[in-house]
Amino acid sequence: MAMSKFQQIKAYILNQIDSGEWQEQHPVPSENELAKLFSVSRMTSRRALDELSQEGILERSQGVATCVARLKTQSSLLEIKNIADEIKARNHSHLSRVITLTEVIADALLAEHFDIAVGDVLFHSRICHLENQRPLQLEDRYVNPQLAPDYLQQDFEAITSHAYLCKVAPLTQAEHVVEAVIPDSDIQHHLHIPFNQACLQIQRRTWSSDGMVSYAVLTHPGHRYRLGGNVNFPSINTSNEVKAQ
Amino acid sequence: MAMSKFQQIKAYILNQIDSGEWQEQHPVPSENELAKLFSVSRMTSRRALDELSQEGILERSQGVATCVARLKTQSSLLEIKNIADEIKARNHSHLSRVITLTEVIADALLAEHFDIAVGDVLFHSRICHLENQRPLQLEDRYVNPQLAPDYLQQDFEAITSHAYLCKVAPLTQAEHVVEAVIPDSDIQHHLHIPFNQACLQIQRRTWSSDGMVSYAVLTHPGHRYRLGGNVNFPSINTSNEVKAQ
């Protein structure tokens, strides 16, 4: 593999965190300790810590220590594409559990969303996405059978439905609606949440060049999932002066 | 003052980009050139380039050069600037009702958000925004007194706090976090919502060139307010990766 030394140290640290050995706020070894442990110079161990802190995995504070950061489960709004990528980016394990995968008949609401007739056939999948064995998202997806005829034959525990759809019907546009809801008891059960827990729900409609591909309702436990975003304003922050402390 | 050397180099580069001197894809001086220019070691100039590339300002490619990155297409997604504009855009009446306008002492949470000490003074306003006489948003805003010393003397039923802050401390950056919550009884009361109604809550932090300006918590009744947006996908996320775990 020929991983460079600082990458080995990063991998080691991520491993400790991932395995639960080091919990949130747990102090990691200091630069000097890591340098000794791995027989490298301090600058090398430092680089590992620096990059991990940059990535939001660790938090450093001068004069004190470097600790495992509180995980914020944040995602930028622009990247609501793939929950699997998001989880993997946090170096956590991702599992998809297929709950339902079948044909359904469009009711009035679905017919309106897809702009089809009531009674037309759609594909439907209900998949629960788990991060480190804990439910993070319940994905209810309705798919246009014309654009993905083999949808029901896929193994969505091996490839995400999103990835599959991107393959067979490259998306050109998406629309999101975000709202706060208290989900029905069925969803509560799948997400392992208590009664009356608020949830963040994203309704996502996607189009390819050939028309609307899918309508997905993504429900997240409100207390764990955060949907964040940064907006930068045109003028670049030169940030030369002060910080008003 | 007393900016460290690598920060001076970063500022110099950002300046060149901001002034239009260096356009997209324009190569910036090499590590060695910068080192000579600023009379620093290569490791120091390198750090400036490294951080800027990490921040997405520059793109580096081994063996070739470091160039100004292509600007990313901005999201039109979170246009959460001004609830008053939004209501007026729907041709409805907008009213602000000031509930609280006072000094507060920073607790641990606020201190962390503002990066100040616990016990420092902040300004606080709680304002309820009504659409057609019905509550649509409860705005809890904490303001840096250094950047808006006259905040408490304003009449926020005549001008929105957002508009005032934009005037006295033009914003350069903002960060949003959206989540679903069940608010406390006080907020429930102000928003006229029943017990255990889910709400969409936006936490918004804004910066001007002189530092962080304000931290606002905007709470909306879940059943009425929706946060929507369109995202266009210029280049398609290949996302071919099958996860073999």
Added chain:
DNA sequence: ACCGTTTGCTTGTATATACAAGTTAAGGCA
């Protein structure tokens, strides 16, 4: 003209060293 090698740039990794700056806890004096 074609093709491989060399040369000279670039960025990437790694080390040893030095001092500055921030925090905490132990120690000592009043």
Added chain:
DNA sequence: TGCCTTAACTTGTATATACAAGCAAACGGT
């Protein structure tokens, strides 16, 4: 006890040096 100094850590900045790895253009022989 209470307060202050100091010592012993931590992270942050900066330097000089070395070699590895990637790329491209100049060079040279066929």
